[in-house]
Amino acid sequence: LRLAVLASGRGSNLQAILDAIASGALDASIVGLWSDRRDAFALERARAAGVPAHVVRPRDHADRAAHDAALFGSIDATGADLIVCAGYMRLIGASAVAARPGRMINIHPSLLPLFKGLHTHQQALDAGVTEHGASVHVVTADLDAGPVLAQARVPVLPGDDADTLAARVLEREHPLLVQTLHTIATGRLVPGAEMARLDGAPL
Numbered sequence: 453l454r455l456a457v458l459a460s461g462r463g464s465n466l467q468a469i470l471d472a473i474a475s476g477a478l479d480a481s482i483v484g485l486w487s488d489r490r491d492a493f494a495l496e497r498a499r500a501a502g503v504p505a506h507v508v509r510p511r512d513h514a515d516r517a518a519h520d521a522a523l524f525g526s527i528d529a530t531g532a533d534l535i536v537c538a539g540y541m542r543l544i545g546a547s548a549v550a551a552r553p554g555r556m557i558n559i560h561p562s563l564l565p566l567f568k569g570l571h572t573h574q575q576a577l578d579a580g581v582t583e584h585g586a587s588v589h590v591v592t593a594d595l596d597a598g599p600v601l602a603q604a605r606v607p608v609l610p611g612d613d614a615d616t617l618a619a620r621v622l623e624r625e626h627p628l629l630v631q632t633l634h635t636i637a638t639g640r641l642v643p644g645a646e647m648a649r650l651d652g653a654p655l
């Protein structure tokens with residue numbers, strides 16, 4: 453399984469994938485890391501692991517379509533099988549998504565369909581839920597709304613703030629993402645098929 457990873461910042465999920473590949477736990481390769489930000493620490497993690505690191509910035513392109521064309525032109529040239537958004541904080545245009553049905557997944561820090569978008573940990577605290585977590589889902593044109601492939605749950609504890617809750621969720625994101633990629637790499641989960649099967653069904 454050849455993975456293209458997209459990340460905007462810290463890149464701890466990228467690191468979890470790199471570590472799983474290095475340890476033999478995940479039979480995959482990362483063909484490149486793409487970031488929309490030049491200062492993303494994920495770029496350094498990729499370089500340290502010998503993975504080609506690319507910066508494709510929105511500001512260097514006229515509009516979203518031009519940015520997507522540059523980004524996906526670069527990704528497609530590597531022959532990636534699956535595009536993994538791992539902390540990629542930018543919307544991808546509907547036509548770029550539609551051109552790759554079931555070939556893009558995202559990790560989102562909430563139990564979808566709850567708490568889409570940003571500030572999910574604060575959203576969870578504000579809603580007063582007792583359970584929170586993370587989801588891996590297929591990317592579709594609608595933000596954080598594609599079919600859910602896997603989830604990890606954590607308790608919300610008394611005294612939590614957004615940071616303590618985020619840390620508890622992040623610890624579970626890493627094995628969740630690696631495990632989901634493992635089930636895909638071993639052919640037991642096909643994101644495109646999940647998308648077709650779940651299309652229109654309530655999550």
Ligand code: GRF
Nearest residue numbers: 462463464465539559560561
């Ligand atoms: C993670 O919580 C991910 O779910 C969210 O952004 C964060 C990225 O963390 N979309 P990292 O860059 O992988 O460390």
